[in-house]
Amino acid sequence: MKKNHFIVVSVLLLFLLLVLGVNSVSAQKPAYLDVNQSIEKRIENALSLMTLEEKVAMCHAQSKFSSRGVPRLGIPEVWTDDGPHGVREEVLWDKWSAAGWTNDSCTAFPALTCLAASFNPQMSLNYGKAIGEEARYRNKNMLLGPGVNIYRTPLNGRNFEYMGEDPYLASRMCVPYIQGVQQNGVAACVKHFALNNQETNRRAINVEISDRALHEIYLPAFKAAVQEGNAWSIMGSYNKFRGEYNCHNDLLLNKILKNDWKFDGVVISDWGGVHNGDQAVNNGLDLEMGTSTNGFTTDGTTPYSQYFLAAPYLKGLKSGKYTETVLNDKVSRILRLIFRTTMSANRPFGKFVSPEHSEIARKIAEEGIVLLKNENEFLPIPVDKYKKIAVIGKNAIKSLIVGGGSSSLKAAYEVSPLNGLIKKYGKDHIVYSKGYDSGKTEYSKEINSKVNADSLIKAAVEIAKTADIVLFVGGLNKSKFQDSETADRESLDLPFGQDKLIAALLKANKNTAIILNSGNAVSMPWVKDVPAIVQAWYLGSEAGNAFANVIAGDINPSGKLPFSFPKKLEDNAAISFGQISYPGDGEIEKYKEDILVGYRWFDTKKITPLFPFGFGLSYTSFEYGKIATDKKVYSSDDLIKVSFTLKNSGKVDGAEAAQVYVSQPKASVVRPLKELKAFKKVFLKAGEIQTVEMEIKAKDMAFYNENAKEWTLESGEFILRNAASAADVKSSISISIK
Ligand code: BGC
Numbered sequence: 001m002k003k004n005h006f007i008v009v010s011v012l013l014l015f016l017l018l019v020l021g022v023n024s025v026s027a028q029k030p031a032y033l034d035v036n037q038s039i040e041k042r043i044e045n046a047l048s049l050m051t052l053e054e055k056v057a058m059c060h061a062q063s064k065f066s067s068r069g070v071p072r073l074g075i076p077e078v079w080t081d082d083g084p085h086g087v088r089e090e091v092l093w094d095k096w097s098a099a100g101w102t103n104d105s106c107t108a109f110p111a112l113t114c115l116a117a118s119f120n121p122q123m124s125l126n127y128g129k130a131i132g133e134e135a136r137y138r139n140k141n142m143l144l145g146p147g148v149n150i151y152r153t154p155l156n157g158r159n160f161e162y163m164g165e166d167p168y169l170a171s172r173m174c175v176p177y178i179q180g181v182q183q184n185g186v187a188a189c190v191k192h193f194a195l196n197n198q199e200t201n202r203r204a205i206n207v208e209i210s211d212r213a214l215h216e217i218y219l220p221a222f223k224a225a226v227q228e229g230n231a232w233s234i235m236g237s238y239n240k241f242r243g244e245y246n247c248h249n250d251l252l253l254n255k256i257l258k259n260d261w262k263f264d265g266v267v268i269s270d271w272g273g274v275h276n277g278d279q280a281v282n283n284g285l286d287l288e289m290g291t292s293t294n295g296f297t298t299d300g301t302t303p304y305s306q307y308f309l310a311a312p313y314l315k316g317l318k319s320g321k322y323t324e325t326v327l328n329d330k331v332s333r334i335l336r337l338i339f340r341t342t343m344s345a346n347r348p349f350g351k352f353v354s355p356e357h358s359e360i361a362r363k364i365a366e367e368g369i370v371l372l373k374n375e376n377e378f379l380p381i382p383v384d385k386y387k388k389i390a391v392i393g394k395n396a397i398k399s400l401i402v403g404g405g406s407s408s409l410k411a412a413y414e415v416s417p418l419n420g421l422i423k424k425y426g427k428d429h430i431v432y433s434k435g436y437d438s439g440k441t442e443y444s445k446e447i448n449s450k451v452n453a454d455s456l457i458k459a460a461v462e463i464a465k466t467a468d469i470v471l472f473v474g475g476l477n478k479s480k481f482q483d484s485e486t487a488d489r490e491s492l493d494l495p496f497g498q499d500k501l502i503a504a505l506l507k508a509n510k511n512t513a514i515i516l517n518s519g520n521a522v523s524m525p526w527v528k529d530v531p532a533i534v535q536a537w538y539l540g541s542e543a544g545n546a547f548a549n550v551i552a553g554d555i556n557p558s559g560k561l562p563f564s565f566p567k568k569l570e571d572n573a574a575i576s577f578g579q580i581s582y583p584g585d586g587e588i589e590k591y592k593e594d595i596l597v598g599y600r601w602f603d604t605k606k607i608t609p610l611f612p613f614g615f616g617l618s619y620t621s622f623e624y625g626k627i628a629t630d631k632k633v634y635s636s637d638d639l640i641k642v643s644f645t646l647k648n649s650g651k652v653d654g655a656e657a658a659q660v661y662v663s664q665p666k667a668s669v670v671r672p673l674k675e676l677k678a679f680k681k682v683f684l685k686a687g688e689i690q691t692v693e694m695e696i697k698a699k700d701m702a703f704y705n706e707n708a709k710e711w712t713l714e715s716g717e718f719i720l721r722n723a724a725s726a727a728d729v730k731s732s733i734s735i736s737i738k
Helices: 003-028 039-049 052-057 112-117 121-137 167-182 211-218 220-227 250-260 277-282 311-318 324-340 355-368 417-425 450-466 498-508 540-552 599-604
Strands: 078-082 142-144 187-193 206-208 233-236 266-268 370-374 389-392 430-433 469-475 512-517 532-535 588-590 622-624 639-648 654-663 675-684 689-697 703-705 710-712 716-725 728-737
Touching: 039 324, 052 311, 052 324, 078 324, 112 121, 112 167, 112 355, 121 142, 121 167, 121 355, 167 187, 167 211, 167 220, 167 675, 187 220, 187 250, 187 266, 211 220, 211 703, 220 233, 233 250, 250 266, 266 324, 277 311, 311 324, 355 540, 389 417, 389 450, 417 430, 417 469, 417 540, 430 450, 450 498, 469 498, 498 512, 622 654, 622 716, 639 654, 639 675, 639 716, 639 728, 654 689, 675 689
Parallel strands: 078 142, 142 187, 187 233, 206 588, 233 266, 389 430, 389 469, 469 512, 512 532
Antiparallel strands: 370 532, 622 639, 639 689, 654 675, 654 716, 703 710, 716 728
């Protein structure tokens, strides 16, 4: 062979070897590591390589907030964190106490009630994206939120973590939140599935409810989260339903969630919500967390290896008591979550406490604030209008990010209402007095001593007398028995003597506006006497800035109430039926109001609420045109196209959350007088007029038929109404379903 030929042949051979070599390397690469393979292929392959021990090890916690991966195969751990208003600080491996890191102070976003009050799904998407970025940056692959339990009574200590009383609103608002979170390769964990509508006795109460109320009121937001949001995980709730704990409730988890809704994600227990090994194995739970803790205050006493889904599970598998098919289903779901998150090729890097996140938090806060009363245009208060503004009330300075239970946050910063107002109006124009005290500790139930309370009122009154106007900033806070986990509120009233203080302030200065922070309705004995009332929720890091922008008129309020405010506690449906209906007799609770929750009850029973669902004022005014539809007669598969004109008839730009309610006057079952089926937030310049268009799926007007166990849309007449709130219908139109 000539020298040249030899070189050419050698090069060719080398090339061939290289190609073959590369191929054989890629042929060796197991499918589960190959991001070009489908997730289902990767799962199948990983499963085939795992031992029984490795599989079981994935099904229970290894620390307070994490569970094991498969170290031998390079499959990472699952790291969860609360949720739902920001990414919770790191805790110790095995305890609830803070780990004391210095780099885990997050952006605190507004509470979910505030998000719901924005009536703006775009805000949900922004919220989800931003909180998902923070979770991703912190290396979490499961964010424990959003919460979508329905607001059944104004006493539930955790209502602030949920999205109000209406299943349609909660559905529309939770879907973009979930999508936003998951775009970051972080699973949203929708909670608490299901019927966790109170904190009193939450770990024992057995809910009795009709199928209809279950499907029409309490499940739709979860269903939308699964089917439209494609949520990758869901958390079982502490309570029981029809005798079985919900973290291993066969009907809820196996039949409804996994079989009917085709949920392919992970069912994770609430912390300490698992009570029975056989049910934990067979009734649809995939991942067991927090066993032997009370889910809130007590540290674990049971080693992780003794969890129901740990050593006892392995033993049962080996003895043939449990099948490997069920185990493989659990592990497949956990692997699916890992391949969707940590082992996904497209996972972005995340961001933490960025200026964009602050802006998102502030905008949501601004859009969620609800103006409840504004006599003679008391608000806004332009800068320089008054020399002296008295700010009274503990909530103007108290942290409302800390407390409340598992959603408590260590925030990078929090602008208090007082600081927001000082920044806006200048410190020479603001005077502050506490007026009432709400104590230091978050978890103690504290009453002011009379002497102290009276002297605080006296000092506040002195300041109020000399001020041009008074802004009272009060409400609830995140202490136990208020808006907080593990216990419900004990009354509808404002705590810490605030009603007495408000009465004294009004005597001293009738120009006293009331601004309330809460995630719940409160009673307002002074409602007729005050010129203005603002519902300001819990607004997170940007609270003071958002708040001052609205008070000063830089932002025109556009939030609407996601739940009804009753005049008195007994006007609430659940509470009106007595103890067995709320909070239950200690063991059982019967949802006696059935489907008539929130405005469905007020409407149907003709009870006037203090403020209705969907209500909120603006600094401008809106004129609604008459509602029209594209057709008169529809079939059940049709989309009903609704339209009407909306005009900003005032002098400033603003936004209106226009609502469309549906009713079926003659039905074979009781139907609420009306139900929300569409809404749209419309931004209009002063004087601008727009045609607002919305769509309603005819199917969505169906009711849950308990006999047939399916949704039924009866033919006949339906009425569609456009409205500014559940109590402010503008016009109606009749259509029929054939
Ligand atoms: C709460 C959950 C929370 C979990 C972990 C439980 O007590 O109910 O909402 O995600 O603790 O903190």
